[in-house]
Amino acid sequence: MVTGTFFVADVPDAPQQQIADYLVDSGNHTRNIIGAYMWVVGALAFLWFLTRLRSVLRRAQGGILPNVVFGAGVIYSALMMASGVAFAAVAYAFGLRGAPVSNPDLVRVLPQMAWMILLLGAGFAGILLVLAACIVSFQTGVLPRWLAWLGIVVAIVLLFDVIYVNILPLLVWVLAATIVLLMRGEETATAAASAGGRVA
Secondary structure, X not given: OHHHHOOOOOOOOOOHHHHHHHHHOHHHHHHHHHHHHHXXXXXXXXXXXXXXXXXXXXXXXXXXXXXXXXXXXHHHHHHHHHHHHHHXXXXXHHHHOOOOOOOHHHHHHHHHHHHHHHHHHHHHHHHHXXXXXXXXXXXXXXXXXXXHHHHHHHHHHHOOHHHHOOOHHHHHHHHHHHHHXXXXXXXXXXXXXXXXXXXX
16 A cells, blocks of 8 residues: 555646646556556455454453444445546546546646545544554553554544545554564464373
């Protein structure tokens, strides 16, 4: 998802001539389509993380919060895909389908709509996901306390993500949580192997 962000490009304040140049540059369309595909693949990979996280949280607490984490994560993933589609819509229509794009405002507005879907819709779903996971962590200790406190900071920062136009804090927390979950899985496998050796 982070890599895809470097591919997509928009022209919110560009004059008409610059937009015309943008439309005839096939490199712009290729980059936007590649970036959108990366976002979709990233959103699908996020579902693996989400399933693993819910499994860990449910073993620690069987209440509603693990399901809230999962539901918010599914919404985030779906909106991430929708945002990628909005970013690539002009590039796909003009570059691959040969459709005429005569209204420059469409080129300006669609990418901004994509950012709003990502930052407002997906961003607030991310806040709900992180907060619910942190509450379970504080209550049960299933995740490290430093990760829970980091999640609180990330949730606060994400409240203003529309202003500074960056969803990176959420991705940082997801990366940290992924590493914790992978290390937990390795420790569980090692413990199970040790127990099996003692029984034998």
